[in-house]
Amino acid sequence: MPHSDVLTFAILGILERSPLHGYQIRKRLGTELGPFRALSYGSLYPALKRMMTAGLIGMDADDLKVKGSRRSKIAYRLTDTGRNRLEQELANAGASSWEDGTFDVRFSMFDRTDPETRLRILEGRRTRLAERLEEAGAALRRVRDRHDAYTAELQRHGLETVEREVEWLDRLIEEERSALGGTETNSA
Amino acid sequence: MPHSDVLTFAILGILERSPLHGYQIRKRLGTELGPFRALSYGSLYPALKRMMTAGLIGMDADDLKVKGSRRSKIAYRLTDTGRNRLEQELANAGASSWEDGTFDVRFSMFDRTDPETRLRILEGRRTRLAERLEEAGAALRRVRDRHDAYTAELQRHGLETVEREVEWLDRLIEEERSALGGTETNSA
DNA sequence: TTCGTCATGTAATGGGTTACATGATTAC
DNA sequence: GTAATCATGTAACCCATTACATGACGAA
Numbered sequence: 001m002p003h004s005d006v007l008t009f010a011i012l013g014i015l016e017r018s019p020l021h022g023y024q025i026r027k028r029l030g031t032e033l034g035p036f037r038a039l040s041y042g043s044l045y046p047a048l049k050r051m052m053t054a055g056l057i058g059m060d061a062d063d064l065k066v067k068g069s070r071r072s073k074i075a076y077r078l079t080d081t082g083r084n085r086l087e088q089e090l091a092n093a094g095a096s097s098w099e100d101g102t103f104d105v106r107f108s109m110f111d112r113t114d115p116e117t118r119l120r121i122l123e124g125r126r127t128r129l130a131e132r133l134e135e136a137g138a139a140l141r142r143v144r145d146r147h148d149a150y151t152a153e154l155q156r157h158g159l160e161t162v163e164r165e166v167e168w169l170d171r172l173i174e175e176e177r178s179a180l181g182g183t184e185t186n187s188a
Numbered sequence: 189m190p191h192s193d194v195l196t197f198a199i200l201g202i203l204e205r206s207p208l209h210g211y212q213i214r215k216r217l218g219t220e221l222g223p224f225r226a227l228s229y230g231s232l233y234p235a236l237k238r239m240m241t242a243g244l245i246g247m248d249a250d251d252l253k254v255k256g257s258r259r260s261k262i263a264y265r266l267t268d269t270g271r272n273r274l275e276q277e278l279a280n281a282g283a284s285s286w287e288d289g290t291f292d293v294r295f296s297m298f299d300r301t302d303p304e305t306r307l308r309i310l311e312g313r314r315t316r317l318a319e320r321l322e323e324a325g326a327a328l329r330r331v332r333d334r335h336d337a338y339t340a341e342l343q344r345h346g347l348e349t350v351e352r353e354v355e356w357l358d359r360l361i362e363e364e365r366s367a368l369g370g371t372e373t374n375s376a
Numbered sequence: 377t378t379c380g381t382c383a384t385g386t387a388a389t390g391g392g393t394t395a396c397a398t399g400a401t402t403a404c
Numbered sequence: 405g406t407a408a409t410c411a412t413g414t415a416a417c418c419c420a421t422t423a424c425a426t427g428a429c430g431a432a
Contacts, residue, residue: 032335
């Protein structure tokens with residue numbers, strides 16, 4: 001029960017702001033995150049169905065009630081259960097918040113996350129990336145000579161990209177710390 | 189028949205340098221590309237099996253022949269068919285070379301790719317990224333105000349990352365061009 | 377002798393995409 | 405009237421991961 005999958009969480013976060021049609025949810029997922037992705041309907045609608053079954057969301061059928069039989073636009077909205085689930089997730093700063101496919105989604109809801117949790121998530125992500133950087137760097141030093149110039153360049157660029165992300169996180173962490181007040185929070 | 193999947197192509201490229209065990213192939217995939225990935229055996233071995241069936245690779249069973257029944261280390265090597273397929277792929281500068289999950293693999297074999305093809309692939313990738321940048325930027329300008337500071341920052345960072353990749357490509361393209369001689373090659 | 381790494385494989389499962397099928401509404 | 409976009413959904417498929425099962429080899 002504790003934590004749902006990313007997509008469910010993302011949809012919960014989007015629907016909290018206002019009820020939306022499936023179509024609109026998809027667009028929001030595209031512009032709010034990334035903005036380099038477009039979830040297919042083949043993923044979205046089944047997810048909404050699952051969430052209905054789980055009682056996380058409900059629907060306002062616009063004209064479904066008016067005319068007799070026509071299926072039409074459906075506006076989904078959060079139920080109380082869904083809202084509770086979302087709050088529960090927003091308070092959680094565990095590993096699932098730093099992981100690769102999850103961090104962006106989690107970050108996009110920082111405006112609804114309390115400052116301490118934000119900081120812990122940013123620090124978690126930073127630690128994780130720094131670890132990867134170290135492993136990768138070490139592995140690289142061991143085999144450096146076996147690589148041609150292009151492979152080496154590819155790896156250099158890969159490392160550089162991650163290094164930059166770490167710098168970005170450092171900047172955000174610093175901002176969060178100073179907004180929080182002093183030197184109070186300690187990192188693991 | 190024309191183009192195989194990325195994994196097949198990557199394995200072909202790795203085995204061309206020398207015959208390897210499945211285990212070693214996996215490690216190479218990890219260090220040569222990225223270096224942020226580790227393919228699972230659940231993907232690797234079935235892929236090798238498919239490639240065997242397709243006649244792209246063959247095996248040197250080390251001690252399989254010596255003792256009677258023991259399954260042991262298997263060194264895979266390219267067959268002539270496999271080598272031909274690889275060459276065919278290496279000459280191809282089509283869209284499948286610029287796509288997201290494919291570009292890295294393709295780039296890692298640039299030492300076995302002729303200069304003109306290299307240039308066309310780099311240009312293709314650059315064009316694709318620049319397009320995405322434009323679309324994303326336009327989409328963003330339209331909805332900017334609807335976003336909170338965190339969402340905006342996430343998008344800013346995403347765009348910046350892609351911009352940097354474009355700069356990286358520009359540098360590589362320039363190098364390839366000057367190595368090629370004059371101003372001869374024309375981009376689409 | 378036991379621990380870490382090398383080594384090979386299968387079955388169940390998961391999470392996504394594409395292609396298909398359908399139709400309403402809006403702007404030109 | 406016709407094209408674009410809005411809008412919903414299913415079925416088939418793809419490609420990967422995780423968990424499981426097995427065992428050899430070298431070093432402490």
